[in-house]
Amino acid sequence: MTQTVSRPAGAHQVPLPLDVEAIRADFPILTRTVRDGKRLVYLDSGATSQKPRSVLDAERWFYENVNAAPHRGAHQLAEEATAAYEAARATIGAFLGAPENEIVFTRNSTESINLVAYALSNAATAKEPEFRRYAVGQGDEIVVTEMEHHANLLPWQQLCERTGATLRWLGLTDDGRLDLSDLDTVVNERTKLVAVTQQSNILGTINPLGGIIARAHEVGALVLVDGAQSVPHQKVDVTELGADFLVFSGHKMLGPTGVGVLWGRYDVLDALPPFLTGGSMIEVVRMEGSTFAAPPQRFEAGVPMSAQVIGLAAAADYLTALGMDRVQQHEEVLTGYALEQLQAIPGVTVIGPPDTVARGGAISFTVDGVHPHDVGQVLDDLGIAVRVGHHCAWPVVRRYGVPATTRATFYVHTGYDDVDALVEGVREAQRFFGVVPAVTEGGTN
Amino acid sequence: MQLQSMYQDIILDHYRNPHGRGLRDPFEAEVHHVNPTCGDEVTMRVHLDGDTIADVSYEGQGCSISQASVSAMYDLVIGKSVTEALGTGEHFMTLMQSKGDAAVAEGLEDELEDAIAFAGVSKYPARVKCALMSWMALKDASARALSTSSEAN
Numbered sequence: 313m314t315q316t317v318s319r320p321a322g323a324h325q326v327p328l329p330l331d332v333e334a335i336r337a338d339f340p341i342l343t344r345t346v347r348d349g350k351r352l353v354y355l356d357s358g359a360t361s362q363k364p365r366s367v368l369d370a371e372r373w374f375y376e377n378v379n380a381a382p383h384r385g386a387h388q389l390a391e392e393a394t395a396a397y398e399a400a401r402a403t404i405g406a407f408l409g410a411p412e413n414e415i416v417f418t419r420n421s422t423e424s425i426n427l428v429a430y431a432l433s434n435a436a437t438a439k440e441p442e443f444r445r446y447a448v449g450q451g452d453e454i455v456v457t458e459m460e461h462h463a464n465l466l467p468w469q470q471l472c473e474r475t476g477a478t479l480r481w482l483g484l485t486d487d488g489r490l491d492l493s494d495l496d497t498v499v500n501e502r503t504k505l506v507a508v509t510q511q512s513n514i515l516g517t518i519n520p521l522g523g524i525i526a527r528a529h530e531v532g533a534l535v536l537v538d539g540a541q542s543v544p545h546q547k548v549d550v551t552e553l554g555a556d557f558l559v560f561s562g563h564k565m566l567g568p569t570g571v572g573v574l575w576g577r578y579d580v581l582d583a584l585p586p587f588l589t590g591g592s593m594i595e596v597v598r599m600e601g602s603t604f605a606a607p608p609q610r611f612e613a614g615v616p617m618s619a620q621v622i623g624l625a626a627a628a629d630y631l632t633a634l635g636m637d638r639v640q641q642h643e644e645v646l647t648g649y650a651l652e653q654l655q656a657i658p659g660v661t662v663i664g665p666p667d668t669v670a671r672g673g674a675i676s677f678t679v680d681g682v683h684p685h686d687v688g689q690v691l692d693d694l695g696i697a698v699r700v701g702h703h704c705a706w707p708v709v710r711r712y713g714v715p716a717t718t719r720a721t722f723y724v725h726t727g728y729d730d731v732d733a734l735v736e737g738v739r740e741a742q743r744f745f746g747v748v749p750a751v752t753e754g755g756t757n
Numbered sequence: 758m759q760l761q762s763m764y765q766d767i768i769l770d771h772y773r774n775p776h777g778r779g780l781r782d783p784f785e786a787e788v789h790h791v792n793p794t795c796g797d798e799v800t801m802r803v804h805l806d807g808d809t810i811a812d813v814s815y816e817g818q819g820c821s822i823s824q825a826s827v828s829a830m831y832d833l834v835i836g837k838s839v840t841e842a843l844g845t846g847e848h849f850m851t852l853m854q855s856k857g858d859a860a861v862a863e864g865l866e867d868e869l870e871d872a873i874a875f876a877g878v879s880k881y882p883a884r885v886k887c888a889l890m891s892w893m894a895l896k897d898a899s900a901r902a903l904s905t906s907s908e909a910n
């Protein structure tokens with residue numbers, strides 16, 4: 313692979329769209345040090361994000377003031393807890409441009425995807441004819457891509473194994489993009505659902521969903537978009553998106569762990585049988601059989617994770633106040649800078665799009681002669697938190713012929729100093745393992 | 758910098774110049790082990806002479822810790838009985854669970870030879886699995902080799 317060895321060294325530091333210093337002051341964890349007093353350089357938001365104080369305060373507020381089980385009981389606390397929970401639903405709806413009755417709270421993206429996958433197989437045996445509309449069975453096909461996180465792959469593999477349907481997938485191009493050359497054959501009249509990520513958690517690629525969704529709808533298939541890495545980092549409006557489902561996790565968008573979202577078009581949700589059953593999701597219960605509530609309650613069995621839902625709404629408010637467009641621009645500037653700096657190091661190869669065109673801020677790379685775990689260890693010793701491994705997207709690393717990668721991901725508190733620390737840390741790893749390639753000025757590695 | 762405590766020179770030497778690497782015949786059992794959190798892999802063959810480990814041959818890919826660990830293990834187990842070798846494996850496991858406790862390492866020094874250099878790894882829970890992968894593979898492969906050779910007898 314050829315790469316230009318220019319030395320941007322600070323030259324391309326245009327002012328960042330977000331005020332990093334002010335934002336850092338909102339994140340208590342960023343004041344701690346790691347590994348013997350080093351500043352924490354947190355470049356692992358793609359795995360889970362840190363939480364601003366307003367999110368922590370919101371959870372504490374809930375527990376200290378209104379804690380009760382929503383949708384149960386008639387006492388004042390229960391009423392207030394219900395109101396807070398439903399107000400949070402409205403906040404998340406507004407964040408996505410969706411009516412609130414299309415927002416289902418789940419545990420995380422993984423559970424949201426499993427909810428849909430199980431609803432589709434439950435549909436085949438539903439006693440209610442109106443729940444059989446989207447049933448998946450023998451002869452049907454489910455389409456995914458080779459870029460998916462395991463969370464958007466295994467539930468569909470399993471659905472196919474349960475129902476006798478066939479799993480098909482769109483492949484990848486050498487430069488880290490979806491290969492859409494066979495879209496019209498892979499997505500065809502037998503396709504029941506297409507599940508595709510909006511932003512790759514490993515390659516950083518932002519996928520051109522418009523064409524895929526149009527083709528899926530042309531053949532009558534549903535589309536589920538995995539927004540785990542897009543919703544936290546770019547403006548996502550479900551009306552513009554045009555899909556049938558969107559899933560994401562609260563913990564990757566400054567919110568608490570233990571809460572995720574399934575957005576679904578109301579008419580589609582309304583035609584699906586439940587996944588989990590139990591309290592809160594019922595209409596009438598008799599020993600002989602029961603009927604179910606309308607969405608979204610149909611998909612929220614049991615006492616919900618109320619405090620986390622309140623915290624997630626606070627996270628959405630925090631992001632909205634920053635402005636999602638600015639969040640995206642901020643990360644794009646940093647990504648451009650980081651790509652330039654990293655690719656200027658001889659021996660470093662970025663796995664994924666080499667520039668910022670249709671690309672988010674997840675940067676995976678390899679360092680010749682140094683295994684990603686060892687790169688990660690050297691970085692950790694310098695106080696820099698990155699992710700190493702296959703990032704729960706094993707087929708992707710396999711596709712690009714590497715055993716694993718080192719991945720840095722950016723967020724609202726990331727600044728040039730963090731990227732500079734990363735770049736210097738990678739050079740340090742090369743020095744430590746004695747693989748500093750000989751550089752001839754202006755040459756290639 | 759604390760890195761040196763993990764990456765002892767002995768470890769880096771084994772990593773750069775692994776002992777016994779490559780897959781060889783004859784063998785009674787071959788296993789493939791992966792560390793699913795990071796994708797490290799090892800394919801290992803065991804050749805027994807009676808119940809003595811005559812050869813352990815392997816191919817794999819992974820970080821310096823996993824690759825150095827299999828190399829140091831090779832030095833330790835060749836010529837030992839399966840029982841002795843697995844006993845050494847238990848001691849290595851103890852070392853890996855020591856969380857950097859120097860007293861534990863001291864007591865195991867004679868038994869573990871070069872492998873004592875992995876003591877520093879025990880302070881990093883995420884890397885312990887890397888160091889243990891080859892020992893898990895050996896346990897698995899030698900058990901299979903024993904059952905294969907007892908079937909043959």
Ligand SMILES: Cc1ncc(COP(=O)(O)O)c(C=O)c1O
Pocket residue numbers: 358359420421422423461463464509511512513538540541561704
């Ligand atoms: C693209 C993508 N999809 C799905 C998930 C799963 O998210 P969770 O583990 O929060 O369910 C992740 C998390 O890493 C992800 O990056």
